[in-house]
Amino acid sequence: MTLVLEQLLNGLQFGVMLFLLAAGLTLIFGIMGVINLAHGSLYMVGAYAAAFAAAQTGSVIIAIFAGLAAAALAGMAMELFVLRRLYARDHLDQVLATFALILIFNQGVTILFGRQPLFVSVPPALNGSVELLPGLIYPVYRLIIIAVGLAVALGLYLLINRTRIGMLVRAGATHREMVRALGVDIRLLYTAVFGLGALLAGLAGLMAGPILAVQVGMGEQILIMTFVVVVIGGVGSIRGAFFGALLVGLVDTSLRAFLPGLLRQVMAGSEADALGAGLASMGIYMLMAVVLLVRPKGLFPANV
């Protein structure tokens, strides 16, 4: 029982990380209509900047600011110099251009930091475990990640639904031309949204540092899953991104944790492990295929 609860918490933690990335991606896609393959690179930039700052200064606060600032700046630069020219273009041109950006970011980081993955230790203040329930001991750091993710989700909900900027964002996602026609400076809105998305990606990256290895290519691994989340949730919908991320996080984590064990009941150990791992990795893609076949616009379509 405690094992199941622990895996559920792991799934939740992975889910909120995915949400931080998916929120930015879905906004950028929903509002600007840009497929940004390089969103994972912003996650990587955040992780590297935070890891570097932490190694140099030893200060957690400085590391957090470094990660956020680097990701946001990289994102705004990306928007200003490349993507701004591609809004009116075909999706395919955007795919090629952002793929080129991935190559540039990956090689740039390789030249600066080398190929060896960086290992980041958990900040000492958060390096403990708490007993949530009798027998259920869980690391504080992962709880913090869940809390930060949920807080960001709440903040975004308030920002989108309760403020003037949020109103423009919502209007931009559904009726882009109308917003422009009403005299809103859409370029400023675009850069702001892009910066916000990059900031969230950087936040996810810097929090992932102590759990996963900080290495080149970490962005692409998670990018594909983020796209799965965005499509399952419904493109352009923050609410969809939130529930989609939690769903994907929980399904992926629990399949990985439990499927090999279940298969071992019916077949030999090593084969069960290989097949279980394979099937578990297929899980979220099957989930996406089923969701899209039943609801082609995703679970929470933005513009109905």
Next chain:
Amino acid sequence: MALLALALGLVALPFLVQALGQPALVPLATRVLIYAIAAASLNLALGFGGMVSFGHAAFFGVGGYVVGILYRTYVDDGLFLGLIPGTSQLLITLPAAILVGGLLALLIGALCLRTSGVQFIMITLAFAQMLFFLFVSLKAYGGDDGMTIRRRNELFGLNTRDDITFYFICLAAAVLVFLALWRIIGSRFGMVLAGIRQNERRMAAIGIAPYHYKLAAFVISGMGTGLAGALMANYLRFVSPDMLHWTKSGELMIMVILGGVGTLLGPLFGAAALVILETVLTSWTEHWQLILGPILLLVVLFTQGGLNGLFSRLGIGRSER
């Protein structure tokens, strides 16, 4: 005219590079041809049919695995699934790969074409990823490590191990594929497909069911990509789940976009440019991606219609849209 020069150049190429003392260029050109077949097939769905598939690695990889599994069965003298005897004859493995690629495309396409737009991109990706993980977990066929094919498939007692012989086999396949695509694009079917790409609702209004046309184009596209995969497995004498990875789908897509979406010869230029650039740049520097990235970026930002568009504006070659 330019087409004729291109054809002559491709036939003369192995002898030319031999005379220049650069025999290593023959395998490179073979790789270009194989990728050109795959990219041109993808282009039928992506460029002419408007179906942006991010899952064509599925057909590429499965085509490769057809060769690998048939060869393994042949060596073991067994029956695949207890039914199908193995073989190492190119004249059987290639049609088998085309058939399996087509059947797979029929299955995937029939489901995926219920969606469109970005959802279509993602659901094709989903099916390709499922196959990727399926083959990773199939320990019987090498799993993660893939499997080696000790000898290339046989054809009329030719020495397929010889680089130049294999180059001409691939060239013949490429010529057949490009001729077939040329005929398809110019046919009534091709016209309807172009009409559907431009305005699906209008085509439906004049009494044409878009779904069936799109599905047919998707299946043909899968068949061609399966063929390319089978040739690649023979070329490398190795298949692994790498051929099914989503980055391979991306690579094929990049070749099409780089060469020129919806043009007949664009994918050939795109495949050549990407494969050659990669090879040349890797020999210069370890950080070749830092050069390739900006080149791709410049192509997107400053050329409309990829390399094919650039060539036709410079007056070389011709664009067929």
